[in-house]
Amino acid sequence: xxxxxxxxxxxxxxxxxxxxxxxxxxxxxxxxxxxxxxxxxxxxxxxxxxxxxxxxxxxxxxxxxxxxxxxxxxxxxxxxxxxxxxxxxxxxxxxxxxxxxxxxxxxxxxxxxxxxxxxxxxxxxxx
Numbered sequence: 001x002x003x004x005x006x007x008x009x010x011x012x013x014x015x016x017x018x019x020x021x022x023x024x025x026x027x028x029x030x031x032x033x034x035x036x037x038x039x040x041x042x043x044x045x046x047x048x049x050x051x052x053x054x055x056x057x058x059x060x061x062x063x064x065x066x067x068x069x070x071x072x073x074x075x076x077x078x079x080x081x082x083x084x085x086x087x088x089x090x091x092x093x094x095x096x097x098x099x100x101x102x103x104x105x106x107x108x109x110x111x112x113x114x115x116x117x118x119x120x121x122x123x124x125x126x127x
Contacts, residue, residue: 006037009101023112027074033093048077087122095124
């Protein structure tokens with residue numbers, strides 16, 4: 001799907017599949033978790049402050065919030081937070097965006113997030 005999740009998901013809405021696995025890097029999956037469907041860097045900002053909103057269910061401390069506020073990138077914010085549960089939380093929220101966009105319950109959806117070294121950072125779904 002690359003940067004164009006919206007077009008890809010619109011196509012799948014018209015041409016359903018029984019299972020969908022989306023995998024990508026932290027920044028693009030964070031954008032998808034925020035509800036963005038155009039993930040291209042020139043059209044959607046990968047804002048490290050978005051991590052604070054996405055991480056709310058983890059119960060951030062004041063120190064963690066400050067670290068996120070000072071981060072210059074999504075990866076830096078993720079590392080500064082120091083909570084590996086965030087990857088799975090982002091993957092789950094990205095999967096929710098996909099579900100809402102597809103508007104179907106018949107497609108099983110998996111989302112996986114990988115770092116630049118290819119290590120799994122988080123996953124949702126039925127892996």
